[in-house]
Amino acid sequence: MNIRNKAKETINLFKQLPKHHQTGLAVASAFICGLLLFPSESVEASRHSDVSMLTPGVRHALDIEISPSSEIIDFEDTSQWKTFTVRSGDTLAKVFSRAGLSARDVYNVTQLGDVAKPLIALRPGDEIAFLTGEDNAFDELRYKLSSTDTLIVRASGVNGALEAAIDTRDIDIRHNFAQGEIDSSFWNAATKAGLTSNQIMNLAGIFGWDIDFAMEIREGDTFNVVFEEQYIEGEFVGYGDIVAAEFVNQNETFQAVLHEDGNYYTPEGRSMRKSFLRAPINFKYVSSNFTKARFHPVQKRWKAHRGTDYVAAVGTPVMAAGDGKVIKSGYDRFNGHHVFVQHGETYTTKYLHFKSRAVRVGETVRQGQTIGYLGSTGMVTGAHLHYEFLVDGVHRNPRTVELPNPLPIAEEERAAFMAIAEVRVAQLNNNKRIMLAMR
Numbered sequence: 001m002n003i004r005n006k007a008k009e010t011i012n013l014f015k016q017l018p019k020h021h022q023t024g025l026a027v028a029s030a031f032i033c034g035l036l037l038f039p040s041e042s043v044e045a046s047r048h049s050d051v052s053m054l055t056p057g058v059r060h061a062l063d064i065e066i067s068p069s070s071e072i073i074d075f076e077d078t079s080q081w082k083t084f085t086v087r088s089g090d091t092l093a094k095v096f097s098r099a100g101l102s103a104r105d106v107y108n109v110t111q112l113g114d115v116a117k118p119l120i121a122l123r124p125g126d127e128i129a130f131l132t133g134e135d136n137a138f139d140e141l142r143y144k145l146s147s148t149d150t151l152i153v154r155a156s157g158v159n160g161a162l163e164a165a166i167d168t169r170d171i172d173i174r175h176n177f178a179q180g181e182i183d184s185s186f187w188n189a190a191t192k193a194g195l196t197s198n199q200i201m202n203l204a205g206i207f208g209w210d211i212d213f214a215m216e217i218r219e220g221d222t223f224n225v226v227f228e229e230q231y232i233e234g235e236f237v238g239y240g241d242i243v244a245a246e247f248v249n250q251n252e253t254f255q256a257v258l259h260e261d262g263n264y265y266t267p268e269g270r271s272m273r274k275s276f277l278r279a280p281i282n283f284k285y286v287s288s289n290f291t292k293a294r295f296h297p298v299q300k301r302w303k304a305h306r307g308t309d310y311v312a313a314v315g316t317p318v319m320a321a322g323d324g325k326v327i328k329s330g331y332d333r334f335n336g337h338h339v340f341v342q343h344g345e346t347y348t349t350k351y352l353h354f355k356s357r358a359v360r361v362g363e364t365v366r367q368g369q370t371i372g373y374l375g376s377t378g379m380v381t382g383a384h385l386h387y388e389f390l391v392d393g394v395h396r397n398p399r400t401v402e403l404p405n406p407l408p409i410a411e412e413e414r415a416a417f418m419a420i421a422e423v424r425v426a427q428l429n430n431n432k433r434i435m436l437a438m439r
């Protein structure tokens with residue numbers, strides 16, 4: 001279920017009603033909105049980790065002015081609106097006092113329950129707009145929670161009892177693109193292409209089962225990305241998902257398209273997610289070995305000692321490359337602290353020289369789970385992770401070994417996905433044409 005769309009429906013429902021009904025509905029929807037927007041913050045966060053600016057229910061300081069205008073109600077007279085900025089050490093009572101409002105008004109607001117909770121923990125720099133009536137009586141306040149959400153507290157006509165609701169504005173999604181060629185490092189090229197650090201991490205995540213971003217990026221590798229930008233009333237408010245991407249690594253082309261289920265698939269409909277991550281360590285931690293790698297191809301080093309060495313700071317988390325069971329977690333003077341993981345009948349991965357281990361023998365681990373922290377224990381000249389990949393007990397190069405086929409997209413999803421994929425691949429190709437023309 002898309003939480004944001006649900007909230008949108010609620011607001012649209014508002015608009016269809018005569019105005020004097022809208023306030024009443026605001027109260028009812030306050031609780032619905034509350035439930036929809038704050039079910040548990042992890043719900044949206046897990047899928048839209050890059051949309052940090054727009055996660056419903058999470059407050060962010062934004063330089064967008066509070067506007068007294070609203071989708072819900074039109075004000076004929078806005079002259080009584082006053083805006084106050086929250087100062088360091090402010091409480092709701094202090095801000096209300098500056099606005100000339102009473103302690104009773106403060107008390108009433110604190111009785112509104114969860115919907116009005118953001119007002120209890122005000123953040124310096126936030127703005128609160130007040131509308132007051134005769135004798136400075138409290139009529140309404142507006143407190144912007146995020147670029148989409150504004151908390152509205154309003155005195156009802158009947159006996160001045162307060163009602164709280166959250167007004168959510170629609171987000172327009174537009175597509176933009178970026179591409180680049182790597183000449184020093186992936187990070188540098190991606191930054192130069194205009195991608196944010198979040199987008200760079202997400203891009204590496206999309207291809208993390210195919211490409212070892214720590215060791216196998218080469219000069220001349222290229223990337224091409226189509227991503228969402230989010231606008232509210234014409235104003236840019238943040239980035240959305242990467243919807244399509246292409247990465248050419250050592251002349252091998254990988255493409256990925258985002259489906260409505262939040263997962264990435266190849267344009268042919270095979271999952272990007274596979275049994276093994278290419279690297280058991282996040283590339284951002286690994287010392288820039290790009291130049292070194294050109295002179296000492298991984299292939300050769302791999303042959304020399306049947307594993308891959310990742311040089312990074314002591315304490316860097318190391319992940320299980322795939323789901324499995326810990327068959328060894330121990331210490332000896334050669335391997336230092338080390339962990340072996342068995343994946344099904346066929347595969348074993350080994351991780352050596354940890355500073356400390358995070359799993360015990362017999363434990364079940366998930367792909368991406370931290371199993372230890374990089375160190376320099378055992379026979380080493382410096383801190384690094386030594387990683388081995390074994391098939392039926394034989395050391396193999398994880399880059400060239402044949403791995404289980406990734407799962408195809410569910411049959412009932414296939415037609416819908418193929419329609420999306422066609423559009424996305426056309427966008428990727430179109431971007432290449434545009435960039436060529438601009439050269």
Ligand SMILES: [Zn+2]
Nearest residue numbers: 307308309386
């Ligand atoms: Zn090694």
